[in-house]
Amino acid sequence: MQGLTRYKLLFLLPGLLILLGIILFPLIFTIRVSFSGWDAIRPGLDWIGGTNYGRLFVDGRFWQSLSRLGAIALTSVMFEYLFGFGLALLVWHQVRFRRITRVLFLIPMMTTPVVMAVIWRTIFHESLGPANDIAGMLGLGTIPWLTHSVWATVVVILVDVWQWTPFMFLLLLAGLLSLPKEPFLAAAIDGAGPIRTFFNVTFPAMAPISVGALIIRLIEASKIMETVYVITSGGPGTSTETSSYYIFIRGLRDFQIGYAAALSVTYLVIMIVLLTIIAKILTNTLVKSGV
Amino acid sequence: MKLKQLLSAVSALAIASTSTGYAQEDYSRFGIEADVPGMCSYASIDAKDYSSRTLNIITHAIPVIGEPTALHAQQFEELTGAKVNVVHVPFGDLFQRILIPFQTNQNAYDVLFYASLWVGDLNRYLEPVPQAYQDASGIQDVTRNYIDVAKWDGQMIQYPMDGDRHYLKYRTDIFSNPEMQERFKSETGRDLSIPATWEEYNEVARVFSGWDWSGNGTNNFGSAEVAKRDDLMFSAFISRAAAFAKHPDVKGGFFFDLETMEPLINSPGFVRGLELFVEASKDWAPGGANFGLGDEIFSFGGGQALMSYSWDDAFIQAQQSDSPIRNNVAAAPLPGASEVWNRDTGQWDTFDEPNRAPYITWGWTSAVSNRSQNQDMAFDYLCFFSNEANTLSDLQIGRFGVNPYRKSHFDAALWTEKLGWDADLAASYVETLSSMDSSQNRVFDLRVPGVSQFMSSMATGVASAIAGQMEPQAALDQVAKEWAQIVERIGADTVRDAYASVVALEDNL
Structure with missing residues (x-):
């Protein structure tokens, strides 16, 4: 038996080593770079200690971008969950055109984010885009979609919701389809209406899947980059600048590689801590309490 | 030849x-x-x-x-x-x-x-x-x-x-139109002329914004400018500020004081340039604050805007064979400034003939x-x-x-x-x-190590002011603070050595 285990480990070892290399090497390298002053003038891995980390603690723009990211990610994921759940419930019981409807709902998720961002930018172009034509027809006048900080944030959230609601829809529909029929039959026999059935049966049964879907989307949403890059470039001013975009500017525009690495490592640690806390809270609230 | x-x-x-x-x-x-x-x-x-x-x-x-x-x-x-x-x-x-x-x-x-x-x-x-x-x-x-x-x-x-290089482009058919001249005079009390100062530029842009002066059924605007933060806007700001901040008799640096390497980006000349940039933004076309170079080219070259200033592209676009405004445009030097900040005396100097500072942009x-x-x-x-x-x-x-x-x-x-x-x-x-x-009063780009850091910082400050997040002086104070930090990181001597060659060009040495 011991020999068999040894052989199993031996066969697994190459794969494990490659996996560790792929995951760990970039991370360790990034951590090492974060302690260097690598920029356009001083290439390479010199050692400047914690200078970059000291600098980022007083870098107001980084912390602002982080809080902005939190607001954008939480808002968009919340809407994605609500819309995704709603659509999944609609399609769950619908019999006619079920297949074509499901495919149609999935189209936004299958498009290339950068290409779609370009199309959305055109739609919200304040002089030429159709969004303001429609607003004009509705008597709303010209809306400064991309040149007013609030509207620009709304556009970023809207595009993210459009793109990723299908993902939420897909996960939640799969969850709904996997639910056992018996609780619903019991609720029907007890005379529960659709609303009561939803809150007392469907939603609690879906809690574990909901938590998983929310966490996956929060992780993804916290990396939002291409939408911001293409549609607003972080503007107007810095009002839609998220952490990823800020790190991109520092690293690849300003070519402060060492500092950008320190920002990345800090961002990673913060995200791990925050998402762990959020996951814990969601699990305690939705799953363990048996909502 | x-x-x-x-x-x-x-x-x-x-x-x-x-x-x-x-x-x-x-x-x-x-x-x-x-x-x-x-x-x-x-x-x-x-x-x-x-x-x-x-x-x-x-x-x-x-x-x-x-x-x-x-x-x-x-x-x-x-x-x-x-x-x-x-x-x-x-x-x-x-x-x-x-x-x-x-x-x-x-x-x-x-x-x-x-x-x-x-x-x-x-x-x-x-x-x-x-x-x-x-x-x-x-x-x-x-x-x-x-x-x-x-x-x-x-x-x-x-x-x-x-x-x-950056220079002014404008529509000759509108500037020479008697109806337009009359309208401008009735609104401003002065004759319509090619803007000689940035204040005049803003005034002309204001009068010709938000109405259909081209008669094509859509609203036109006075000015199209490259204002998107990460899309070469820093060059537009330099063009606007140069006339106020580049004094022909003051040598030794436009962006920095070459001796001390103290940033001059928050000096009154630059602040005045930014104030007028912010003022102009109120009359831009919808979305004008998000115009990149491509938007500026098509806004002027496509006939939406009366004036613009940047590289040749918008002018060449206007002169394409299928352009609706072909041969209805002209070029002129960038507007100037009647008052120029003199950092030697710490005062504004008044010029009878507006000070021009051609920007030999990258x-x-x-x-x-x-x-x-x-x-x-x-x-x-x-x-x-x-x-x-x-x-x-x-x-x-x-x-x-x-x-x-x-x-x-x-x-x-x-x-x-x-x-x-x-x-x-x-x-x-x-x-x-x-x-x-x-010209003997040229402005060149900041051709020093780490130029991207300097320009990125400046663009962020200017964009914050245009977006109303900060006042122009506060925004440029923040830029100056960041520039000082960048100089410290790179090394004052390293930056000075490089900047000296730029100053030599600007001072015609």
Whole structure:
């Protein structure tokens, strides 16, 4: 038996080593770079200690971008969950055109984010885009979609919701389809209406899947980059600048590689801590309490 | 040399060679009118044999600069037998794609096309242009500004192949229209004229914004400006601030005090420029604060805006054969300032004639890597790229992004005869461009190590002010603070050494 285990480990070892290399090497390298002053003038891995980390603690723009990211990610994921759940419930019981409807709902998720961002930018172009034509027809006048900080944030959230609601829809529909029929039959026999059935049966049964879907989307949403890059470039001013975009500017525009690495490592640690806390809270609230 | 003289010389040479029984090869199959004799000509390059050798080039994405790079690479291959690989990279990635191979000791590219203001970071990797090429007729004809741009520490390390500058463009049909003149006078109490100051520019822009002065059924606007934070807006701000901050009698630095390396970006001259930039933003077209260079080109070139200022592109767009405003535009120097900040006295000085400070803004340039094993071929390629015949052809194709940079390009006949421009328009274009060469109060880009950090910081501050997040003074105070930190990180002496060469150009030393 011991020999068999040894052989199993031996066969697994190459794969494990490659996996560790792929995951760990970039991370360790990034951590090492974060302690260097690598920029356009001083290439390479010199050692400047914690200078970059000291600098980022007083870098107001980084912390602002982080809080902005939190607001954008939480808002968009919340809407994605609500819309995704709603659509999944609609399609769950619908019999006619079920297949074509499901495919149609999935189209936004299958498009290339950068290409779609370009199309959305055109739609919200304040002089030429159709969004303001429609607003004009509705008597709303010209809306400064991309040149007013609030509207620009709304556009970023809207595009993210459009793109990723299908993902939420897909996960939640799969969850709904996997639910056992018996609780619903019991609720029907007890005379529960659709609303009561939803809150007392469907939603609690879906809690574990909901938590998983929310966490996956929060992780993804916290990396939002291409939408911001293409549609607003972080503007107007810095009002839609998220952490990823800020790190991109520092690293690849300003070519402060060492500092950008320190920002990345800090961002990673913060995200791990925050998402762990959020996951814990969601699990305690939705799953363990048996909502 | 004037165009007519140039063409006559070419014709005479062709006749002479034919009469002596030595027939020149016809290279018109390459799309040029006629080969121009010299060390970079088609005939000279055709005589070289680079078979079994490979030249690697990195350049901008197609079409701007990328398309002529590829076109001339293909021609070079055909003439010399060399294999030429061209890598096209979007502008946002170009700097890092060039720099990273150098920093990691790779010999990735022989020839580089890039923005000339990056020379502060790239100079240590570039091979000086050999004297033989500097003596070639093409470089001898390059104007003073672009020879200056090509040099670093007195040595030519960039091969001139483009000329860029910011200047004012405006609609002549509107400025000369009596109805428009009357309307402007009734609203402002003064005659409509080409703006001589930035205050006048803003006033004209305000009066002509938000109504249909072109009669095409849609609203027009007074000014289109490059205002998007990460889309070259820093250059627009420099154009606006230069007249207030570049005092003709104050030497020793425009962006920094060269002696102390103290940032001047939050000095009253720059603040005044930003205040007027913010003021102007109220009259931009919807979305104008998000206009990148492409938007500015199409807003002015497409007839939406009355005025604009930036590179040549919007002007060339307006002059395309299918443009609705073709031959209804003209060029003029950037507006000036009646009051200029004097940092020596700490006071505003008043000027009867507005102070002008032409901004010789960064343009495209080219260079050969000092790690290249093919420097002979690389310089021959650049020499061929920018030979007289190719440049004459490239100048006529707007999307190529090659703009006038030789004395012979500043001949109105070139633009009237080759491109069908109206004589007055061509004259205004040529006069505006050539007057920048003779100015004694020029402003250049901050060509120092870490230029991207400085410009990025400035663009963020300016964008914050335009977005209303900060007041102009507070925004530029923040920029100054960041600039001081950048100088400290890079090293004051390192930045000063580089900046001294910029100051030498600006102070005409």
